[in-house]
Amino acid sequence: xxxxxxxxxxxxLLRKIRWVCGYIVRGxxxxxxxxxFFYRTQTIFGVMLTVLSGAGVxxxxxxxxxxxxxxxxxxxxxAIATGIFTGxxxxxxxxxxxxxxxxxRDAFEAIYDNLESAVKQEDPTQGVNAAKTEAxxxxxxxxxxxxxxxxxxxxVDILYAGLMADVDVSTWKRVxxxxxxxxx
Numbered sequence: 001x002x003x004x005x006x007x008x009x010x011x012x013l014l015r016k017i018r019w020v021c022g023y024i025v026r027g028x029x030x031x032x033x034x035x036x037f038f039y040r041t042q043t044i045f046g047v048m049l050t051v052l053s054g055a056g057v058x059x060x061x062x063x064x065x066x067x068x069x070x071x072x073x074x075x076x077x078x079a080i081a082t083g084i085f086t087g088x089x090x091x092x093x094x095x096x097x098x099x100x101x102x103x104x105r106d107a108f109e110a111i112y113d114n115l116e117s118a119v120k121q122e123d124p125t126q127g128v129n130a131a132k133t134e135a136x137x138x139x140x141x142x143x144x145x146x147x148x149x150x151x152x153x154x155x156v157d158i159l160y161a162g163l164m165a166d167v168d169v170s171t172w173k174r175v176x177x178x179x180x181x182x183x184x
Contacts, residue, residue: 005123005172014169016128020115021159023135025151027108030101033145039098042089045082097145104142111135112163119167123175 005013089095111131118127139146 003174005174009174010169010172013125013128013172016132017115017119017163018156018160020111020128020132020135021163022151022156023132023139024108024112024115025155025159026146026148027104027111027135027138027142029148029151030104030108030142030145033097033101033147035092035094035097035145036101038089038092038094042085042094045085049079049082100142101145104138104145107138107142108135111138112159116163119163122171122173124172125174 111134114127114134115131118124118131121127
């Protein structure tokens, strides 16, 4: 039978929700890394180079003077720049880091969704605890790409306020754990 949640239990749960919001802010921030920027830029350059090549703008020059006496075409210079950029991209393992950063963002978005669902339950304790455990595990597994050590208070406050905007915490109840024996 559900019992009213005490003020102390409710306050403890609200602190835990705010704590998870801090984790979520840190996880979402992973996408702002240099690796994601490098990954997206390399992808754009690759597409542009492919389009230019397909359109015939980049011609094989073989040392011959082409394009009105200029040795290099704009496409040729772009191809050289893209080659250098791609080399750096692979040396610094940008794609791997970018995929991890994007994965971190997606994982923390899922945690937010789970937390949002949990706070709308009659007894959010189990869902909030699960979200906290999952967030802590993701912080460890994505530590290479989550650079933010402490989430800015303002960002946490905004996320927390948005999460709790439609939640009436006075209706939360503590549901006794069922041991699996007897009737429910």
